[in-house]
Structure formats: C-alpha cells, structure tokens
Amino acid sequence: MIAKSLRDNRRSLIWWCLGISAFMAVYLGAYANIRLNPETYGSMAVAKFPGPLKDLMGGLGDFASGTGYLQTVVYQLFVPILFIVFAMNLANRAIAQPEESGTLELVVTLPVDRRRLVLDRFAALAVTLLVTAVVTLLVTWATSQAAEMGVPFDRILAAHLGVFLVGLLFGTIGLAAGAATGRRAIASAVVGVWVVAGYVVVTIGRNVDAISWLKWVSPFHYYAEGRPLYEGLPVGDYLVLAGATAVLALTAVLSFDRRDVGV
DSSP states (O other): OHHHHHHHHHHHHHHHHHHHHHHHHHHHHTHHHHHTOHHHHSHHHHTTSOHHHHHHTTTOOOTTSHHHHIIIIIITTHHHHHHHHHHHHHHHHHTHHHHHHTHHHHHHTSSOOHHHHHHHHHHHHHHHHHHHHHHHHHHHHHHHHHTTOOOOHHHHHHHHHHHHHHHHHHHHHHHHHHHHHOOHHHHHHHHHHHHHHHHHHHTGGGGOHHHHGGGGGOHHHHHHTTOHHHHOOOHHHHHHHHHHHHHHHHHHHHHHHTSOTTO
16 A cells, blocks of 8 residues: 555655755755855845844844855745645645545455555655655755855754654644545645644744744744754754654544544
8 A cells, every 4th residue: 555655656756856956956056146245145134134024034044154044045934835735735645635536435445454544645655755855855965065055964964854854744734634524625724724823933923922832832843943954953853743743643543544434
C-alpha cells in the first residue's frame, strides 16, 4: 500500500521539487546583488519598515547578512507555506479525495486492515515530503555556496528540518480531519485556519497580551522560536512538533477506523 501511494505521488513529487528548487535558486541567487549593496538592504534600511510589517515577517533581519537573508526570504514564511500546501494536497489525496470520488469504498472492501490503510497513507505522505526536503536542502546549500552567503551547512540543515516537520505536522492535521470527516473542504479549512491563526499569533500577536499565550498551540512557535539558522538545532521544539504529529496520526487512524466510509 505504501509503494502504491508513493507511485501515485511521484508526479506531484517531481513538480513540487522542481518548483521549490526554482524558488530557492532564484531568490538565493539575488543575494549577490544585495551583499554588494549593504547600505540599501542593511539593518538601517530594514528599520524604516512599519512595525506591523516587520512583525508579520518575523522581525525582518538584516538582509545584507547571509543568515538574515535566508531567514527572512526563505525560512520565515514562503518555503514553510509551500511545504504546508504540498503536504495538504498529499493528505487530501490519501483519504478525503478518494472517499469523495467513491474509490476508497472499493479499497476498504478488500482484506486490508483499516488502521493499516491510514498508517500506510501517512507513511507515504511522510516519505514524499522527506524526499522533497532532501532535494530542496541540497539545492539551498549549493545555491547559498554559489552566492557566498557564508551560512554553515549544519544551520541550513537545522532550518530545513524544521520546514519538513512543520509541513508534516500540518499535513497530518489535514489527514486527521479528512479521516474523521471524509471531506476535502473541511480538512483544507481546518488546516488553513490553523496556519493563518498560528502564524498571526507568533508574529503580530506576540505583542498582544490577550492572544500571546496562544503561541503554545501554534506549530510556528516551535518551528521558529529556536532560531535554528542562528543557534543551531532546537531539539526540544522539534521533538514537540514530532510528538504532535505522532498524536495526530494516531487520531487519524482511530477516527477512520470508527466510522463508515461514504456516509
């Protein structure tokens, strides 16, 4: 079942790897021009941005430094969102989409354990996302070297691992919602609301006492709070993301096992 799901995902895997890699190459390739013009893109220039905009972009680090550029342009928002969208697409194709099309009813009539079915689909999602993370990590490292960004490989690896984990977590949220309801729209809405609310809470909302405490239920808090590009691998935060993913995967298994498909 895992092998079949991976075969079904191979076209999406290729195109998403190419797309994210192209994004990395284009944006990191532009750093050479920024590095040569620190007076235009340095900390003094960044300080002119409005406060809310800087909060939304995670504080807007110094564009002129390789680490600051990588954090702001690549790892703060854009690449995590690309991984989350890809993971959500994979999650919908695992349960909700085939159930809505009626093909999942045929699968569950076969001598296949329902719990094993969900676990296999989850495993295929994780492997597909992991391959995408490995490919794009290598592209990021090679491009950063060519652009002379001066960021150590272990820091890029730590940041990229966070992208994989937060993407996998949101994909598993979508899988759990799809397994519980059998509806793509509901699963996508759950993920979308959690993404937007979670990101706002840890950026703009961190200065608002009424909602700042909600950061503890936002995956983006555990993704970015450890500042992996600056300080290395945040083991504790990443373990929280991995643990939450495991709990949600178990939730998906139990939800699907307890309801009738197609009802």
